[in-house]
Amino acid sequence: xxxxxxxxxxGKLRLQKWYVPLSDKERKKISRDLVQTILAxxxxxxxxxxxxxLKIVYKRYASLYFCCAxxxxxxxxxxxxxxxxxxxxxxxxxxxxxxxxxxFNFEKAYFILDEFLxxxxxxxxxxxxxxxxxxxxxxLQEEAEGRV
Amino acid sequence: MPAPIxxxxxxxxxxxxxxxxxxxxxxxxxxxxxxxxxxxxxxTYRCRNVAKLLYMHMLGYPAHFGQLExxxxxxxxxxxxxxxxxxxAMLLLDERQDVHLLMTNCIKNDLNHSTxxxxxxxxxxxxxxxxxxxxxxxxGEVEKLLKTSxxxxxxxAALCAVHVIRKxxxxxxxxxxxxxxxLSEKNHGVLHTSVVLLTEMCERSPDMLxxxxxxxxxxxxxxxxxxxxxxxxxxxxxxxSDPFLQVRILRLLRILGKGDDDSSEAMNDILAQxxxxxxxxxxxxxxxxxxxxxxxxxxxxxxxxxxxxxxxxGRFLLNNDKNIRYVALTSLLKTVQTDHNAVxxxxxxxxxxLKDLDVSIKRRAMELSFALVNGNxxxxxxxxLLYFLDSCDPEFKADCASGVFLAAEKYAPSKRWHIDTIxxxxxxxxxxxxxxxxxxxxxxxxxxxxMHAYTVQRLYKALLDxxxxxxxxxxxxxxxxxxxxxxxxxxxxxEEPIQVTEDEVLDVLEGxxxxxxxxxxxxxxxxxAIMKLSTRFSSVNRIKKVVSIYGSSIDVELQQRAVEYNxxxxxxxxxxxxxxxxxxxxxxxxxxGPTEIVQTNGETEPSVVEPKHPPPVNQPASQGNDLLxxxxxxxxxxxxTTMPTKPASAGGELLxxxxxxxxxxxxxxxxxxxxxxxxxxxxxxxxxxxxxNDIAAAGIPPMTAYNKNGLKIDFTFERANPNxxxxxxxxxxxNSTEADMTDFVFQAAVPKTFQLQLLSPSSNVVPALNQGTxxxxxxxxxxxxxxxxxxxxLTYTHKGSAVQDLAEVxxxxxxxxx
Numbered sequence: 001x002x003x004x005x006x007x008x009x010x011g012k013l014r015l016q017k018w019y020v021p022l023s024d025k026e027r028k029k030i031s032r033d034l035v036q037t038i039l040a041x042x043x044x045x046x047x048x049x050x051x052x053x054l055k056i057v058y059k060r061y062a063s064l065y066f067c068c069a070x071x072x073x074x075x076x077x078x079x080x081x082x083x084x085x086x087x088x089x090x091x092x093x094x095x096x097x098x099x100x101x102x103x104f105n106f107e108k109a110y111f112i113l114d115e116f117l118x119x120x121x122x123x124x125x126x127x128x129x130x131x132x133x134x135x136x137x138x139x140l141q142e143e144a145e146g147r148v
Numbered sequence: 149m150p151a152p153i154x155x156x157x158x159x160x161x162x163x164x165x166x167x168x169x170x171x172x173x174x175x176x177x178x179x180x181x182x183x184x185x186x187x188x189x190x191x192t193y194r195c196r197n198v199a200k201l202l203y204m205h206m207l208g209y210p211a212h213f214g215q216l217e218x219x220x221x222x223x224x225x226x227x228x229x230x231x232x233x234x235x236x237a238m239l240l241l242d243e244r245q246d247v248h249l250l251m252t253n254c255i256k257n258d259l260n261h262s263t264x265x266x267x268x269x270x271x272x273x274x275x276x277x278x279x280x281x282x283x284x285x286x287x288g289e290v291e292k293l294l295k296t297s298x299x300x301x302x303x304x305a306a307l308c309a310v311h312v313i314r315k316x317x318x319x320x321x322x323x324x325x326x327x328x329x330x331l332s333e334k335n336h337g338v339l340h341t342s343v344v345l346l347t348e349m350c351e352r353s354p355d356m357l358x359x360x361x362x363x364x365x366x367x368x369x370x371x372x373x374x375x376x377x378x379x380x381x382x383x384x385x386x387x388x389s390d391p392f393l394q395v396r397i398l399r400l401l402r403i404l405g406k407g408d409d410d411s412s413e414a415m416n417d418i419l420a421q422x423x424x425x426x427x428x429x430x431x432x433x434x435x436x437x438x439x440x441x442x443x444x445x446x447x448x449x450x451x452x453x454x455x456x457x458x459x460x461x462g463r464f465l466l467n468n469d470k471n472i473r474y475v476a477l478t479s480l481l482k483t484v485q486t487d488h489n490a491v492x493x494x495x496x497x498x499x500x501x502l503k504d505l506d507v508s509i510k511r512r513a514m515e516l517s518f519a520l521v522n523g524n525x526x527x528x529x530x531x532x533l534l535y536f537l538d539s540c541d542p543e544f545k546a547d548c549a550s551g552v553f554l555a556a557e558k559y560a561p562s563k564r565w566h567i568d569t570i571x572x573x574x575x576x577x578x579x580x581x582x583x584x585x586x587x588x589x590x591x592x593x594x595x596x597x598x599m600h601a602y603t604v605q606r607l608y609k610a611l612l613d614x615x616x617x618x619x620x621x622x623x624x625x626x627x628x629x630x631x632x633x634x635x636x637x638x639x640x641x642x643e644e645p646i647q648v649t650e651d652e653v654l655d656v657l658e659g660x661x662x663x664x665x666x667x668x669x670x671x672x673x674x675x676x677a678i679m680k681l682s683t684r685f686s687s688v689n690r691i692k693k694v695v696s697i698y699g700s701s702i703d704v705e706l707q708q709r710a711v712e713y714n715x716x717x718x719x720x721x722x723x724x725x726x727x728x729x730x731x732x733x734x735x736x737x738x739x740x741g742p743t744e745i746v747q748t749n750g751e752t753e754p755s756v757v758e759p760k761h762p763p764p765v766n767q768p769a770s771q772g773n774d775l776l777x778x779x780x781x782x783x784x785x786x787x788x789t790t791m792p793t794k795p796a797s798a799g800g801e802l803l804x805x806x807x808x809x810x811x812x813x814x815x816x817x818x819x820x821x822x823x824x825x826x827x828x829x830x831x832x833x834x835x836x837x838x839x840x841n842d843i844a845a846a847g848i849p850p851m852t853a854y855n856k857n858g859l860k861i862d863f864t865f866e867r868a869n870p871n872x873x874x875x876x877x878x879x880x881x882x883n884s885t886e887a888d889m890t891d892f893v894f895q896a897a898v899p900k901t902f903q904l905q906l907l908s909p910s911s912n913v914v915p916a917l918n919q920g921t922x923x924x925x926x927x928x929x930x931x932x933x934x935x936x937x938x939x940x941x942l943t944y945t946h947k948g949s950a951v952q953d954l955a956e957v958x959x960x961x962x963x964x965x966x
């Protein structure tokens with residue numbers, strides 16, 4: 001996976017994870033253009049498209065679009081499953097997650113993503129294990145803050 | 149100084165902003181506060197401030213002044229600080245900035261931290277954004293962690309290693325020992341990441357690939373366990389156990405089995421099992437089937453398995469889910485070359501996909517459809533593809549039109565079908581076709597002799613409907629110019645002949661000249677067409693008028709043509725019929741439709757002849773020295789003469805018209821000679837210029853080239869200065885009969901290695917009883933100093949009847965060419 005973007009129906013970015021080295025300016029441009037392209041698509045269209053020289057896989061969950069750019073050899077259908085797994089993780093963590101949760105707790109969304117994917121590939125395929133790791137890390141954080 | 153506001157509060161505040169300006173103001177205020185806080189080196193709230201900065205960065209505001217602060221957070225001992233610090237580094241830093249290298253030491257320390265979650269943070273950051281330098285420095289630490297028994301760290305280390313290898317491929321070797329028992333792990337996380345690591349190594353190095361082939365049985369076993377094992381709540385997704393791992397294993401098997409018989413055989417059974425047993429009601433099952441199909445097609449699987457795979461794809465095509473259909477079309481496109489017949493079976497479903505609403509699916513279906521066209525299904529397929537061309541988005545039209553031309557060229561069942569198809573494309577998508585389709589079509593039409601009347605009639609009718617599509621208009625003009633007489637005579641057999649008068653036809657062509665829709669190129673075509681009709685129609689006066697009007701056109705190209713045509717009417721009227729005669733059949737090169745058109749300059753084989761621009765006059769898009777090289781077929785009696793393709797520039801460039809001559813070989817005598825040229829009118833003056841310098845040429849004896857039926861032609865020689873390779877021959881034609889020879893035209897052709905130029909004759913009447921001679925100058929360039937040979941063709945009218953004769957001249961004195 002080259003990058004993952006989460007954005008609202010108005011095109012506001014809620015999360016951006018980049019697995020390839022690009023400058024801030026390039027990232028901004030890509031985000032802007034890709035978001036426009038996807039928002040222009042009709043609801044019945046398929047979840048895959050070729051954009052520039054990338055394969056894009058996207059899916060809309062409620063008011064949020066989850067969009068990934070994958071490599072040529074990557075399996076598009078399993079990428080949809082990856083997206084779905086991430087949504088499930090967020091859902092379990094926040095309890096019926098909605099866009100506001102991700103807005104106000106964006107750093108947590110990143111932490112969860114970083115326990116699920118690393119360098120663009122899945123590092124843990126068990127939902128339980130990812131959530132356990134996050135829980136432990138959160139505990140560690142609370143202890144650290146408690147001591148201060 | 150009051151404590152900086154909390155992150156959530158900032159977010160809440162910013163979201164209350166009603167305008168962009170208001171938001172910007174809030175952000176600026178907060179940034180200023182954060183900046184001063186940073187300046188004070190406040191440790192307590194640094195974490196909070198950086199978090200706020202990251203939020204503002206996500207909104208699109210600059211946050212680079214926080215980069216160093218991230219590094220300070222990473223260096224802190226507090227877990228909270230590290231968490232935000234590493235996140236900040238991943239968001240704000242990239243490897244192009246030197247500042248990121250400062251992280252290296254911190255990461256190194258954290259990789260050896262006592263808390264695994266800190267180690268995890270370090271591995272994650274390194275594996276996500278580590279630069280080559282960082283990777284080089286820290287590869288050793290990663291390798292160490294790859295061997296740990298802590299599965300939480302091991303899985304992260306594996307993916308980190310993948311990143312290191314991508315950044316610094318030479319380091320791949322050092323991870324080899326650690327891979328030894330990666331696959332014996334029970335932990336799925338480690339298994340999954342190990343398979344990813346192995347895949348990366350095998351993809352990059354054939355040696356690694358060979359080394360890891362021995363893992364195939366183990367991989368097959370793991371996959372089998374996943375399929376056969378009962379329900380495992382931890383890894384279950386809609387009834388399938390760890391689909392992520394299954395897909396990755398299948399992908400690795402694909403790489404290992406490719407081109408290797410033994411490995412392919414070892415995985416045959418499991419692939420068949422997965423292909424038949426996987427539940428297809430949900431996306432996750434289909435994801436696995438998709439990967440399986442890709443693997444089956446890539447390895448050396450037995451034919452039964454391949455058929456099974458294609459059938460799965462066929463079922464995918466019928467699936468309601470668009471994504472599945474898309475994926476099926478993509479896979480079929482990959483396999484259509486190797487398993488053509490199997491894919492053909494699904495042709496009708498594929499063609500149906502052309503009507504899908506989704507752009508991505510349509511494109512795939514179109515590509516696949518073209519790949520499936522063959523001699524048997526051409527009629528049916530073309531119907532569908534033309535229908536598609538009618539209704540598709542503009543972005544597809546150019547590619548579709550090209551595809552149609554290619555397919556038609558390869559598999560056309562009849563010439564009429566071919567022409568009809570091309571016409572259909574031109575009328576529906578005319579503005580999208582490629583430039584080279586016009587000459588291609590013209591050539592096709594020329595070669596379909598029996599279809600000329602039908603073609604010109606259809607094109608004429610198309611012009612009446614619509615003159616906006618330039619390629620169509622150009623082809624139509626050209627045809628009307630060539631075959632206008634057929635149009636008038638109503639000779640069409642294929643369909644009801646239309647009744648049309650000369651004036652109507654000329655109206656249409658003149659209409660093109662004045663229309664705003666016509667491009668300059670199109671105007672050129674129509675003017676030339678009008679001119680050609682002067683020898684086919686009787687309304688010569690009308691044509692003369694049109695031509696003279698355009699003699700003062702602002703468009704230089706049109707003006708030049710008009711001026712030349714005008715001159716044809718006035719001074720060179722005797723040449724006009726010959727010049728404007730019907731085009732001969734052009735031989736085709738071994739091209740595949742709208743691809744290469746071989747440019748000839750006379751140096752190529754006689755059979756490879758394809759002028760870039762068929763009309764015998766200058767096309768504005770022609771290359772500088774494009775030469776018309778026409779070889780008549782042996783049974784085509786038409787005389788070809790050519791107009792010069794390039795006007796002489798002010799520098800008095802010589803026209804090199806290459807007479808091509810197929811001497812010996814397959815051409816039986818007498819083959820019609822290649823045309824001699826008539827120089828452009830601007831070169832008229834040259835014939836009297838003292839180009840010929842007799843000094844060096846003294847001593848070459850004259851010779852008689854031809855003597856028959858009272859017509860005698862002598863050659864006298866001079867050497868041109870300054871080019872000693874050019875022989876200048878003057879012909880003297882005399883007539884010993886009692887009647888004049890009128891309309892006398894002398895033509896000559898030389899072998900390929902020579903170049904020939906014919907200047908204008910002194911007159912075209914050879915007076916009777918040797919009362920005078922017609923002289924004409926020939927210049928022959930003989931760079932290779934080969935023996936000069938020439939074929940000549942004579943035409944004249946004698947005592948009311950037309951006479952034509954061909955002869956070979958071989959008795960040139962050696963001095964003329966040595």
